[in-house]
Amino acid sequence: MWQGESYWLVRVVFQRGLALLYLLAFLVAANQFRPLAGEDGLLPLEWYVDGVSFRERPSLFYLVPTDRAIGITAWIGVALSALALVGVPYWLPTDLATPASMVLWATLWILYLSFVNAGQTFYGYGWESMLCETGFLAIFLGSGPVAPPFVVIVLLQWVLFRNMFGAGLIKLRGDDCWRDLTALDYHYETQPIPNPVSWFAHHLPDRFHRVETFGNHVLELLIPFLYFAPQPLSALAGLATIGFQGWLVVTGNFAWLNALTIVLAIPTFSDGVLASVLPISAPATAPTPLYLEAAAILLAVLVIALSVRPVKNMLSERQLMNTAFDPLHLVNTYGAFGSVTRDRYEVVVEGTTEDEISPETEWQSYRFKGKPTDPERRPPQVAPYHLRLDWQLWFAAMSPSPRRSPWFLRFLVTLLEADDETLDLLAEDPFDGERPTHVRAIRYRYRYTTPEERAASGRWWSRERVGTYVHPVTLEELRGRGPRSR
Incomplete structure (x- = not known):
């Protein structure tokens, strides 16, 4: 760890934030999946089953393609997310806390992956893959009094880096309006679902739009390299990212893209930083169990291997946005609004x-x-x-x-x-x-x-x-x- 930093409190805050987003995502699935992609949906479930193999897009609904299975799965996801949100694994004895946590987070990942892979066009958004990738890494964070594996903290920072840096690169390579700093003259009016502040943001002075567009480039292309720096630089980079995402929350409706990015910024902090602003402090932690350390190392090897294609894509002149390179959405490429609609x-x-x-x-x-x-x-x-x-x-x-x-x-x-x-x-x-x-x-x-x-x-x-x-x-x-x- 950097200079003896600890991350127990970071893990607790991160897990609560991720659990809340899982809860929201499963509620959306419970309310919307059946009319959109269910048995008789706008994109029927049979189109998914007939169109791909299980190996290409694995999902529980490939095996049980019914609306009843969709409803049961969604509400089980809601219930399990609620258990994760209140921190049930932390209530268990030390030797059971981490195994129970791993089972809980693994189940959430499998359930949500089933919706993403079967949802077709209605689940074709970058934040779906990002939630799957983040949720998979959360399996290996542990629980109870044991310290989280530091390598998993770094892997979460790697997700955040690819999210932000990929978005910055695709903007520079994409629309001219990002390079001449006029993109935000149009964005607030033409974004998918404007919110109550969007109208006011659109009518801010042109000079302000130029400054915030330039600031967007700084925050997406330069700041991400500091995520991996020692404290307090890492925390300052995370804080800048949270502020940036907060502005996007205030001025638009981007589902949970910004909220998930904020949650991913939490691992840029340390317990010492969080304890200075939160009313709680981290307890004395027990050593990370050997089996969890070993699993985290194997996880890192897997992520490094699967990162090759996303990194090549990110550095390519023909960069793709929001693409999964494996059927489990383990390591993906991100990037949004490479082009901005004028009308x-x-x-x-x-x-x-x-x-x-x-x-x-x-x-x-x-x-x-x-x-x-x-x-x-x-x-x-x-x-x-x-x-x-x-x-x-x-x-x-x-x-x-x-x-x-x-x-x-x-x-x-x-x-x-x-x-x-x-x-x-x-x-x-x-x-x-x-x-x-x-x-x-x-x-x-x-x-x-x-x-x-x-x-x-x-x-x-x-x-x-x-x-x-x-x-x-x-x-x-x-x-x-x-x-x-x-």
Whole structure:
């Protein structure tokens, strides 16, 4: 350890933070996985089972592809996360604490990996792989009065480094706006799900946006090298990272990406640093058990071997973002927003109960929990909760048609059927559970109102129609497009 530093308190705080994120992730799975990727989901579970081998994407749901198994697994994950959150392994006798902790964290990892590998597009985010990778390393931290293996602390710092440095590199290599420092002129308006502060951040002076874009480069490209430095440099680097992620939390809704990065920054501290700011101190620790030290060394060898491809990718001119190089998501490559969209497009889904469509037909909009629909609605705060449908609608709107979003027409079918589980994913069903006769999807370009416009109209957004995404259709017409329409 650096200059005799200890990490017992670091482990306790880290495990509590990770357990909380696991709890949130399993709650999201319990509420959303079945309508999105279950037996009759928008991307049905059978598509996963038929499309890959178990070896390629292992999951419990490959073996038991049922909604019942999904529900049981999600709620078991919630329960086990709660046990980890309150620190149940620490209540056990010393000789049982670490084995129990390893079993608990290993079970959480296996359960969540099952959702990630079977979730298809709706689980194709970088923070899913990062939670799997971090959760796997947590298995080897130990529990009770024994000291955690220092090598695992370093491996957690290595995850944080790849997360931050990879994001910095992909920005420099990607969009010109990151190099000319104009990226944040657009980001707050065009990010997937803006929050209540995003409008205000967007209207900050251009000079501020230049300074914060430059600061982004410093924090992602230079600061990460200090994670491995002795104290207090490591802690200062971790503190800078937490402050940076905190600003992203305040100004956007990025699911648990920022929260997980903050949790990963905890191992940059030491017990001495944490004890100076927390109302508790670390007790005298017992030596790390030999079997745990041996397991940690084997783990380090595995991570080094699996890091070769992610590091090559990170240093490549054709760097991929948010990619797993092994089916267990053990060592991944990260990086987000290599390109920044200049215009914000939204798909607004509407329905009607009229039997015949005419120019006078009255259409009513479905409202979503996170993404903009009503220009007068203030952007909501939803993170660290993850609204998976809303995120995919943001991606879908980038294209003028649903050809690249094979789930979208199935989504329209569920609306025409007034499917309860799908409607639960929405903020408002304008038909109160009744079936509409027709639905359609209109594509708009959205922009934030200026301060003057908002003062006059009360609107947060201004929008203009740019096209029809899906023309008015009935349930029979969609079902006639093929057996997989639903």
